Amino acid sequence: MPHLPKINHLRAFEAIILHGSIRAAAKALNQTQPGITRTLQELEATLGATLMVRGTRGIVLTDAGRVFEARMKLVLYELERSVDEIQQINQSQHGTVSFGCSHLKTLRIIPSVMQRINTAYPKALVSLYEGQLSELLPSLRVGRLDFFIGIISEEISLGEFVEEPLMTCPFGVVARKGHPLANCTSLVELRNAKWYLPVADAGYYSHLEALLFPAGKGPETVVFKGDSFAVGERLVMEADYLVIAPLAMLDIDFMSKLFCTIPVKEKFPHGKYSLIYRQDASLTPLAKHLINEIRFECSKQVIQKID
Structure with missing residues (x-):
């Protein structure tokens, strides 16, 4: 040896x-x-x-x-x-876990999940990193992140990972209520709009510009890219930016009061959300518990859609 x-x-x-x-x-x-x-x-x-x-x-x-x-x-x-897993076995209330998530999806599932995690693990440290899979994959690959929840694309190879489908969500153009373009019915009418789009080298969001501008960008088009929900919210509310987002975000009370869907005739691909973690990873008890809570919340949303 x-x-x-x-x-x-x-x-x-x-x-x-x-x-x-x-x-x-x-x-x-x-x-x-x-x-x-x-x-x-x-x-x-x-x-x-x-x-x-x-x-x-x-x-x-x-x-x-x-x-x-x-x-x-x-x-x-x-x-x-x-070491953390052994400590969690010895001290069941402690533990650390880090995971990545497409930021808009966390708005619906994370609050309820964290309430139950805080009850079961009152001294646990949970870290969440916003971003798309293409940006967070290196951290997932080397173990910096325990798992990822977000939109999966066939163009990103996941051979070394376990992929568990969670749900599928429709997407659309979202603006603040009262936006000057709120009643537009075609992407052509939005050709000169300002857009806030996620950073993505591959996957769902990497092809959005081709869908948004089939005839090319207008002379006044602005595209700003980032992965901060807080920045995106301010841009939409205060600077009249538009975003492409899961329509489920408008099911949240405070979001439905602030934002609306622009009824364009063009349809966007549905986002397929999955849970991703390394095949050779040994998930800690806290990570497993957190994943189970996320599965539960996602299944509730699927049932609510059916109902």
């Missing part, structure tokens, strides 16, 4: 990458610079490869370093998760 790196080797390597230099890494880890240098040398000797070199702007990873970085992060995340 080959010699394996030690945890302190991985921590030092991670710190150097994170902080950009050996000096900054030593300060962050409360160690001496020669000590960090020696640890890096031990790691490189163990692996038989140079992992990083000094460049004009700081530390630069070699090809071997880039390959090792991804694996190193996964190892550290899995170790941290294992």
Whole structure:
């Protein structure tokens, strides 16, 4: 069996990458610079490869370093998760979990879910990251996120993940009530509108511009991209931006009072929401509990639609 790196080797390597230099890494880890240098040398000797070199702007990873970085992060995340899982077994009220979610969908399911999680795990730390799958996939892949809930697209390969369909939602053009374009019936009439669209390299939202502007953008068209719901809400309410969103958002009381659907004749593809997590991931008890609560909330919404 080959010699394996030690945890302190991985921590030092991670710190150097994170902080950009050996000096900054030593300060962050409360160690001496020669000590960090020696640890890096031990790691490189163990692996038989140079992992990083000094460049004009700081530390630069070699090809071997880039390959090792991804694996190193996964190892550290899995170790941290294992420690957390043991702590959750010993102290059932504690735990940590991080997950990603398409921001608009969280508006309906997260409040009820978190009420029950807070009751079952009053001392738990739950972190939610807004964004589309194409943006959050790297974090999911290396274990920074335990799971993701959002729109799934066939163009994004998910061979290494478990995918569990949750629900399907219709999408449409949403504006503030009283918007000057609120009564338009065609996308052609919205050609010069201002749009706030999610950042996405692939998947559902990556093709929206082609759907929105079949004849090209108008001379006054503005497209602003971001993944912050708070920013999007302000842009819609105060600057007359339009968004493409799941129509279910208008089922929420406070949202229905502020926003409306623009009745364009063109139809948008339905969003297929799924739960995604790594096949080889060992989910902690808290993560499993949270996923079960999310499944329950999604199933309630599906039943309500049928009714």
